[in-house]
Amino acid sequence: MSESSSGAYPDSAVTDSHESVESALKLVYGFRSTQVTYVVAKLGLADHLADGPLTATELASRVNVKPENLGRVLRLAAFFGVVAEVPGERFELTSLGRMLGTDAAGSIKATAIMLGEEHYGAWGSLLHSVKTSEPAFEHVYxxxxxxxxxxxxxxQATFDAAMSAGMDVMLESLCDAYDFSGSRLVVDVGGGNGSVAAMILGRHPHLEAVIYDQAQVLAAAESYLTAASVRSRxxxxxxxxFESVPExxxxxxxxxxxxxxxxxxxxRILRNCRAAMAPGAAVLLLEAVLPEHGSPSVAAMADVNMMVLLTGRERTEKQYAALLEAAGLRLSKVTPIWARESLIEARPL
Ligand SMILES: C[S@@+](CC[C@H](N)C(=O)[O-])C[C@H]1O[C@@H](n2cnc3c(N)ncnc32)[C@H](O)[C@@H]1O
Structure with a gap:
C-alpha cells in the first residue's frame, strides 16, 4: 500500500475531492493516533518534558527505550499535535501534550493508557460482538x-483514575442541576473511587454519603475521599x-x-434501589442519553463501547422511562448537564 506524505491515499481513480478522501482516511487511521498517544502517556513523556524541550535521546535514556524509534514516534506525535519539533532536534510539549501530564488540570493520561491497552484490544474484536452479541472484551481477555x-x-487503578479524570466540570454541573438541600444521606451506588460523592459532599456540608462498590475498589475511595477532606462523612x-443496595x-x-x-x-439494580429508598427519596442517574433515530450523536460512541466491554448500552429517554417504570420508579426530569451527560431524576411511582 502506498502512503503519500499528504495523507496516504491511492493514486488511482480519486474521484472524490481530496478533502473527502482525507476525512475518510482520518477515520481509517484513527488507531495510530490512539497508540502514539498511548506510548507518550505510558512512558510519562509529558512529565519529562514539563521543564522544557528534550531530544529523543535524552528522553529515551530517562525512560529506558530505544532512542531512534522513540524519535520516530515523536515525529508522528508532532504530526498529531502532541509535541512540537524545535531547534536542536528537540521536542517540546504543546498545550494538547500537556494534558497527558500526570498532574495536569483535566489530565487525560489515565484515559489514554486505559484506551491504549485493554479497550484497544477489545475494540479490535468489535466485529465479533456484532456477529455474536458476546462482549468483545470477554472474547479477547x-x-x-x-x-x-x-x-x-x-x-483497575488506571480505570478508576480514568473514570474520575476531567469529571470536575461535569460534577459541578450535577450539583447545580439537583437541589440536595432536602437530602441527608447520599448513596453512591457503584461509587468507584468516590469522586462523585466527594464533589457532592464538598458542595453540601450537611450531607453524608455511603460509597457502595466492590471491595477491591474501595481502597481507591479511601484515599480519594481523604484527599478531598470528606472521608469523615x-x-x-x-x-x-445485583443482590442489594444500602438502605x-x-x-x-x-x-x-x-x-x-x-x-x-x-x-435488578434499579429494583434494589427502589426497595432500599427512604420515602420521598430520589434515584439520580448520570448517563449519556441517546437521541432518537435521526440525530447522530457522540453518545453512540459510549453505546458501542458498552457493547464491546460489557453487556450494556446507552438508552434514549423513552427507554430510560420504560426501564425505570418496570422498577417501580417514575422518570420525573432529564437535565442535560455537561457534554453528552444528563441527570435523569426518578421518584417512586
Ligand atoms: C463505570 S464505573 C462508574 C464509577 C463511578 N460511579 C463514576 O462515575 O466514576 C462502574 C462501577 O460499578 C462498579 N461495579 C461493577 N459491578 C458491581 C457490582 N456487582 N456491585 C457493586 N459495584 C459494582 C465498578 O467497580 C465500578 O466502580
Missing part, C-alpha cells in the same frame, strides 16, 4: 470486564448491587452504572 479488573489491580460499604438514602446516585448492563441486570 477470557473474563468479564469487571472480573478481569478485579484480578488485575493495575488495570462517608461510609465505605462493600457489596454487590435509607435520600438520593441514590448511579453515575455511569445503568449503561454498563443489559435491561435485565439494569432492572
Amino acid at each position: 477470557g473474563a468479564p470486564f469487571f472480573d478481569y479488573m478485579a484480578a488485575h489491580p493495575d488495570v 462517608c461510609r465505605l460499604v462493600p457489596g454487590n448491587f 435509607a438514602g435520600d438520593a441514590y446516585v448511579l453515575s455511569n452504572i445503568i449503561h454498563d448492563w443489559d435491561d435485565e441486570r439494569a432492572l
